[in-house]
Amino acid sequence: MAESLRGGVIGAGVFGGHHARKYAGAAGAVLSGVFDPHHPDRAAALAMPLGARAFATMDEFLEAVDVVTVASPATAHAEGAIAALKAGKPVYVEKPLAISLSDADAIMSEAARRKLVVACGHQERVVFQAMGLFDIPEQPLRLESVRHGAPSQRSLDVSVVLDLMIHDLDLALALSAAAPLAVEAEGAVDFSGGWDRARAEVTFDDGFTAVFDASRMAEDRRRSMRLVYPSGEVEIDFVSRAFRNTTGYPLNPDYADTPAVQDTLATSVEAFLAAVRGQAPRPIVTAEEAARALDLALAVERALEAGA
Incomplete structure (x- = not known):
């Protein structure tokens, strides 16, 4: 895997924007791609100012990234996460992990099969x-x-x-x-x-x-x-x-003044990236904990x- 991880975000809404900016500003990572099949114009408007590219298809998007954040509507979390895992990409899924236990089980099974990190955004x-x-x-x-x-x-x-x-x-x-x-x-x-x-x-x-x-x-x-x-x-x-x-x-x-709390999303994303690199044993919240x-x-x- 590349030294500087190429981050990709599925979903170009409010949360997708937050995650895209965290990848763009994270040490040892860059924002490479944004994919939103329902809002391609919004994906382009998010990606371009951050030096990234908006992709027209999931396959093209997944080829261009090393790690994926799923920030689409909750009803589409499982679809995006499983597609990324099948392509060999570690995944950060915004909460909830999925909207059914069968979908959560499918995410965890695919991750276990491929030995990939899955984090969930319970910040x-x-x-x-x-x-x-x-x-x-x-x-x-x-x-x-x-x-x-x-x-x-x-x-x-x-x-x-x-x-x-x-x-x-x-x-x-x-x-x-x-x-x-x-x-x-x-x-x-x-x-x-x-x-x-x-x-x-x-x-x-x-x-x-x-x-x-x-x-x-x-x-x-x-x-x-x-x-x-x-x-x-x-x-x-x-x-x-x-x-x-x-x-x-x-x-x-003074917990509110700590860097971790002042930007809990950045803390969560950086912990995910550390787990992907093998620098940390786990992300802040695992898929199993999110499924509970x-x-x-x-x-x-x-x-x-x-x-x-």
Whole structure:
């Protein structure tokens, strides 16, 4: 593989633009190509100022790149990821990894068969690592998360569970060694025609309870989490980047000022590139971890349908 990795991005929307600029600015990487079969003009407008090329076909695109980011709509994640893996390219997939477990399994199977790195873009892990939350030696007893955003035309191909809540589902799974046991949920359908608000309570097999409140119908943006441990509590306001900690275990009060948190996407992409080069044992979030979050998200959606 070339010393300077040639990055390629599938999808020329907002997230595709973010990823394209990270490849263009990453050490030891260049942006070589952008592919968007539905918006070729937008792909060209993104690629050209960054010194890259927009490609008309997937095959031409894959021949011109070494690593691929899939930043297309979620419903097309599996298609792009599997095509790249079959061409021998390591893949970074924006969250969610896929929209079905069968598609997630297909991605993981292809990656395992070809011994290729697959990363997924659950960037909130970067924030928790910088805070020191993953270093607390206790298992949490309870988690309460709120993730609210205003109505937007972005990500309407999936429910609020796969759009917003899945971030906090992944964090809960990362914080606890326990396995989800039961899920209860209620929600509302509004402007997208799908679930735009959802509240779920998940009970784990060790008694850990997690409550998730996600909405893309809110007037105000809210991002918060409360974690209860045997020794105390941690309350985090992700909007103001402030927290309160009574556990006795040290957390980094300046986490928001660390380079990793100031650009979590760059941190995540650079970790993926390091794993591809063999300089790191793994990306920040593996395909297997992303599939666990997807599994739980789909369980929440089934609970929403059952309670409708």
